[in-house]
Amino acid sequence: MKKELPSWAYKVAIVVATIIWGYSFVSMKGVVAVIPPAWLLGFRFLFAGIVLTAILWKRVRKAFSGKMVLAGTVLGLADFLAFWTQTVGLEHTTPGINAFLTATYCVIVPFLWWIVAHRRPTVFNIGAAVLALAGIWLVSVQSGGMTMGFGEVMTLLCAVLFAVHMVLVSKFSRFHDVLALTAVQFVAEGCMGLLSGAAFETFPGFAAFTPDIIGQLLFLSIFASIVAFGIQNVALAHIPPAQASLFLSLESVFGVLFSVLLYGEQLSLRLLVGFSLIFVAIIISETFPLKRKQPDGAVGEAI
Template sequence: MGKGKAIPAWVYKAAIVVATIIWGYSFVAMKDVVSVLPPAWLLGFRFTFAGVLLTAILWKRVRKAFSGRMLLAGAALGLADFMAFWTQTIGLEHTTPGINAFLTATYCVIVPFLWWIVAHRRPTVFNIGAAVLALVGIWLVSVQSGGMTMGYGEAMTLLCALLFAVHMVLVSKLSRFHDVLALTAVQFVAEGCLGFVFGTAFETFPGFGVFTPGIIGQLVFLALFASIVAFGIQNVALAHIPPAQASLFLSLESVFGVLFSIALYGEQITLRLLVGFVLIFAAIVISETFPLKKKTGAQTGETTD
């Protein structure tokens, strides 16, 4: 604790930016892997490897925290996160990494409304304004210029944003009763098992011939860096800086997703997409920043550091 407090807050914020760079690149990495490996199978291999490795690293901690209730809580988190990643990966098959990254980031706007349902804490006027901005941005990004219908990839990505919001609310509730890092290890294992179950039931395994050195390298990156390292950075940083500030920095994931998509995937940025991206990002900033300022020193039960 003492040593942790000696580290300036900007170090943790910089660490979060590193995590968002990793996650931003992961959109492009998943686009490459999902072109040869169906979504559920991809998640099965990614999270099984991440779960086994994290459990081995945290074995004493996991064993100490393990119980039937902890296993059930970790499985619930795994189910929510798996469904979010599965729909996100399906969406990525049918849209570009940049659009997938930005639409995924709208979970920051959804969370306050889900928290209202769970904790009966009404969202502020800033949350409502952010939601309207996000809807306009989503329309510009998602709806094809020639019609009023939303593409399948964009619709699945929006569903994944809702599921990620559900997962975040579950984490905030369950982490009060269980070791969050041990829960993360159980969650990863559960997600990996669900990937293999869903893959067997709904998809066709393409065979081990698709595991070229390049695909294996991308899978290792997704499991080791995009899962274990990035989530580890996020959890440590959240213990030292206010959650709303951390969420604002975490939203940079979508920005790096677009930048990597432009640089490596060849995505074309039009004025329509750019305006949509700006509106969605503005909605995230408003939703995460202004409510914090309004609540500072007020009746909220959360501390502001």
């Protein structure tokens, strides 16, 4: 019999994943300058899928079915489109605004989960998400305003797609082994990346794969994909998506912290206030009750 971990363990694991993704911004910065986005996603996720399938071969073979492959492919499509639209958006807006608009998924997730699972978000869910969004704005958008152009629209679309992916993981993990599902997602996502790269981008050439680039790709495949996505998908099978999305918003905090440590970005009062708001949002989501009384007096969980 498999022993389930306490909910706090899954939340701590999500924080570990956000630390990895925070550093991955530094790693991606150098790689995407050499390898076009679709090719990068293709190499990253196909390699991750092959490795994860090899590691979990018995689980994948046991869970393998047409419905599982379809579910994994749907997850791969949602995640690939999210990453692709995020990258296109980044080409037409600033990194700060791109990071902020991407993080709006923490507000979108509770409403999508309401539609899918028919569980209405509480006022604390929405309040915490809005508070986190304000913190992310202070962390990400350092100066100037924000107009709604092509880059911003594409980035908002990416936020919707990331939210869709999170909700679908929570839903599909009820019926399928979540790690086997993740392996299929990676393989599907990798194939989509390579096909899109072949159709719409120029292959960078084998000379582009220097030892440094290969090392960064290995980090992105093993740690930022297998480890971090594995943590996220397993956690989403055990804790509500609305809470998970707030913990995942810490990615923006760690991204800026690594920028401060590695690129000399100044740790301003604005950043400190933004970090504080995000942490307060997480405390609210953890402290206030997420249960609502039903009309008949019974208590039901609300997300």
